[in-house]
Amino acid sequence: MTARSYYAPKGGLPPQTDLITDRAVFTQAYVVIPRREFSDIVASYLPFWEKTRAWVIARPLSGFAETFSQYVMEVQPGGGSERPEPDADAEGVIFVVEGEVTVTLGGKAHAMAPGGYAFIPPASAWSLRNTGGAPARFHWIRKAYEFVDGIEPPQAVFANEQEIEPAAMPDTGGRWATTRFVDPTDVRHDMHVTIVTFEPGGVIPFPETHVMEHGLYVLEGKAVYRLNQDWVEVEAGDFMWLRAFCPQACYAGGPGKFRYLLYKDVNRHAKLGGFGR
């Protein structure tokens, strides 16, 4: 496996000499959380997690219109949890950006290194430990699984992005590609977490506007991102949260690849007849 670059926030505070730039944005349609916001001030300590801090970077706000929460987790050696997930209906994806963790699910231990992906089905008994000698950092994306009468929830998936060939988007000459961890036509899945990669100069050449929400964490590189009517500069370590229908496009600035971890809700009917999901 070739070593990949992943941006992993380290906490702490920005230097006193730094300017406070205006890149943090909160609007009705989208939020931008720059990497510098991952400071000690906004870290949480979660119940039943030991030697662990969490940065909650997305969560349902209005109580009816949003689908997911996303955390950056930082676990010290030996830390972790035997009771990680409080909600029996929650499914989860873990994506490791630094260090080594072991996820035990159904009695089987899975060692995960940077680039490691795990899909954890709802109502799973699982645990997670930092089994390495250094701090481990990973994204944890949680969603209430939308059960469908007659369809069983999907099984667990463990993979590493370095084992998967990214699929080029049509008509892009390979400048825009997506690494998929599950089959997009498998309707048991109601969320996808993928990695989107642009070569320098690659673009999303039109403002995508769709019902799916996004959590979008920049793993590598930089770009200008179109969010609703605004163009925003983003770089490795920044997070964007996009509400349903927020128009989005981008130009990858180079000189290296621009890559991000993308959450998307998929494969379910729209709820009719009022509020509530």
Ligand SMILES: NC(=O)N[C@H](N)C(=O)O
């Ligand atoms: N902003 C994005 O990368 N969007 C993806 N193309 C997507 O919605 O699949």
